[in-house]
Amino acid sequence: MSSEEALVKIDIGDKLPKVASGKVRDLYAIDDNTLLFVASDRISAYDVVMENGIPGKGALLTSMSKFWFTYLPTIIPSLQTHYLTSSLPAPLTPAPPHLSPRAMQVRRLRIIPIESIVRGYITGSAWAEYTARGTIHDIALPTGLVQGQKLPVPLWTPSTKAECGRKDENISPHAARTIIADDAVAATVEQLSLAIYKAAAARAEARGIILADTKFEFGLDERGNVVLVDEVLTPDSSRFWPRESWEANLGGPQPSFDKQFLRDWLTGEGLKGKEGVRVPEEIVRKTAEKYREAYEKITGEAA
Incomplete structure (x- = not known):
């Protein structure tokens, strides 16, 4: 960078x-x-x-x-x-x-109006929902899971796709299928999301990184084919954790190579969701370092 x-x-x-x-x-x-x-x-x-x-x-x-x-x-x-x-x-x-x-x-392309999220580990808003209701995006899960734990299988957990300045909202897979309004397209989005997550998680893990969760977006071409669009598997759209320290940190927050560092600073300063925030230079520098490390580890190239 x-x-x-x-x-x-x-x-x-x-x-x-x-x-x-x-x-x-x-x-x-x-x-x-x-x-x-x-x-x-x-x-x-x-x-x-x-x-x-x-x-x-x-x-x-x-x-x-x-x-x-x-x-x-x-x-x-x-x-x-x-x-x-x-x-x-x-x-x-x-x-x-x-x-x-x-x-x-x-x-x-014509954009499919959902955020297609896949979670392989329980953290973030999924952890908050699980502790409150025992579910993730209304999907029932076993009791006794701890923060940061690997899920039994990766889950397709979509959200709404809000306009800039508005907040995306977690929804159930059933609600996402209703929004997409085409069962075949919805099934393809789910299947591709899970397949991409598994392929990317394997690549990341081989490079010493856990892909905890990530967000995809899809569009439709003129023939109705589902196409991967936007950005993909970046520190902006994913949670990347160091594999070597993951197990030692189960039950609490994980160190990360993504914007979680910035989120934690905002929360600690009481600025979560506030407009007009200027990030201090030290937080800018450390966030840049996290992004650079994720890029270099996963791609094998210098940033």
Whole structure:
């Protein structure tokens, strides 16, 4: 990750029309079938975007997503992704140096309106629900589980896909199927999510990292095929834990290579869910270190 100033606002002038701006990425239309994704250094926690960002984060997230978009189809041959190329379209060439590492061209698809979460371990909001009701997303679980424990099998535990500035809500698999409104599509989303999680968890564990949980998004192409989209298996969308210390920390919080460090700081300062938060430089630096370590361990490449 770069030590340069965080890039929280993407500006490409009038070169391409902007389609949308999310918590991290800005989307631009190249043509009717292709979008340009550009990842900023913005960071969000508890569905709120911080005032300042993490320098170099957008380039790292883009590189990590490209790694997984390339790797996963070698393990799951049926998997289709929206990723096309890292090159920039003609209107943006020559490009500013900061733009190329943050950008990728992707297929323009109809987005399925849920967050497709898979949990292999019990933590976060799933742990809170389990301690209150003995369930995760309304799925009944055995009694006696402890925080951080590996689940008997990975679970598909979707959430709503809220607009920027609103909070996603955990829902049951049944509720997700109702939102998707197509049993075959819902079944494919669930099956692919579990298959991707298992493939990624195996890769991560071989590199010394536990993939505790992660979030996927999917779209539909013109033929109705389910396609993996957005970012994938990054520290923004996943919980990564060091494998070597996992068992020793059962029953309590796990050290992590993701934004949990930032979440813990916000909670400790009474800032959870607050707007207008500026993150101190020390927390920015340590969050950047966590992200860099996750990237380097999983991909085997220098950040």
